[in-house]
Amino acid sequence: MNNLVFGKYIPIDSPMHRLDPRAKLIGLFLMIAAVFVPKSWWVFLVIAILLTIALASAKIGIRMIVQSFKPMLMMMLFLLIINSLTVKTGEPLFAIGTFTIYHDAIFNTLFVIVRLLLMISITTLLTATTNPLDLTLGIEWLLKPLEVIHFPSHEVAMMVSIALRFIPTIIEETIRIMNAQKSRGVDFENGKLSQKIAAILSLIVPLFSVAFERAYELADAMEARGYVPGAKRTRYHVLKFKFTDYLFIFICGLVLAFSIASRSFL
């Protein structure tokens, strides 16, 4: 469970960490759009170079990025197989038995894979450098305009931040209960199906009772501190755009503009 890299926050200090979460969110959207627009490898190269600089400045190692790709491996393989079976354009490259693989099949797949890898790296950059609570503040700010149509942006943000806040707690709880049951001889990895079901049950039941207990306690604690859903609240932590934030958004916007323009000249 600790091997999950995708979406994990790395609590260190770096220029990327210090950026405003709203700036990073806007930058993320601009960059992802920039990854999906172009038809040329040159644009990918430019994005990849900029991304490498950003990752290096955020002190994210190559190992972590490679690990975040792992969950996508199966999907990429699947993509390759489907494309090889269906795409029949371009030059025939080679044949396996009677079946011919065409140039476009491989090329298109590689293109999509590079897009995916860039997208994952961009998202990892955001989640690794942004504290989940700051991230929800940023999301709340982005959802603000929807309040005109009575969208409860604050409540949604509060729910998301509570959910995010409790992920590590629940993981910790899960590991503790798993360890406790392992000490009582439960084997979570091997065994017959019936044994596996019993093993999972010995984890799920205590986990649920702990989760409910925590929910009640949290609700009491929030009420005791005067939390009323829908009431207007001020913030202790006020987000402020700095010059570097504007610069970051500007660079991301520039990349998107370059990427759109590239469709006509590259």
Add this chain to the structure above:
Amino acid sequence: MPISFKSLSYIYNKGMPYAHKALDDINLDIKEGVITAIIGETGSGKSTLVEHLNALLLPDEGSLEILDYNIVAGQKQKFLKPLRKDVGLVFQFSEYQLFEETVLKDVAFGPLNFGVFPDEALKMAAEALKLVNIDESYFDVSPLELSGGQKRRVAIAGIIACDPKIIVLDEPTAGLDPHGSKEIIDLFISLNKRLHKTIIIVSHDNEMVYNYCDETVVLSHGKIRYHGSTFELFSNKELLKEYNLLEPQIVTFRNLLQDNGFKLSDEARTLDSITEEIGRQLK
């Protein structure tokens, strides 16, 4: 020696930018049939040390011998089940591990996992519950309906029922009222004295450690600072200062008595033995 750590180290998040060496070159021999306390500040590595005893964590460097099992860094382990049967680990807030429909079934869960036949497992469960003072009328009640102290005793019974040779308790009295704590303390003393189990207790409660544990290990920043007699540690002002430990009340009381002219031998450590010696002197 039933337990022997040999230059053992453990690193959390190995290879990540925030890797953290939780145990650093630990060399430690724990004696058989003795109550050993492990104390140290939060984050000193106590729980990490304890989780090695059940092979829940495996060492990154060095090795660990427990009974007849030998765990070496980098080697695959094959004897997890028998090891976990012989070393019973009671976790912090162990009441959260209860899940079966009835108290008796929950306690029998461990023995069943270790391959005991159902009839025999229920018998072992009933015996373990008797040992922790849970009345027979509770056997068919859901464990979730019990009080906090009862739940914890049931959880401990779940470990005792597996008949381990070594019992490890991580903060067994945390969050319990004084009465509940006393019951747990009496329980592990009787396990040690009557059933001759080797007991290891992780604790923050210096009073309890001083009063009931034979030996004490002081951990700090993943290293062992002290291992030896509990009395020698707590009656030595310099050591207490060095390890930033509070003096137990009885030791303060003992020192005051000695400063005011009473002669006390090293045997007079607890309230009972101190009053007895003074009584003899005053006759």
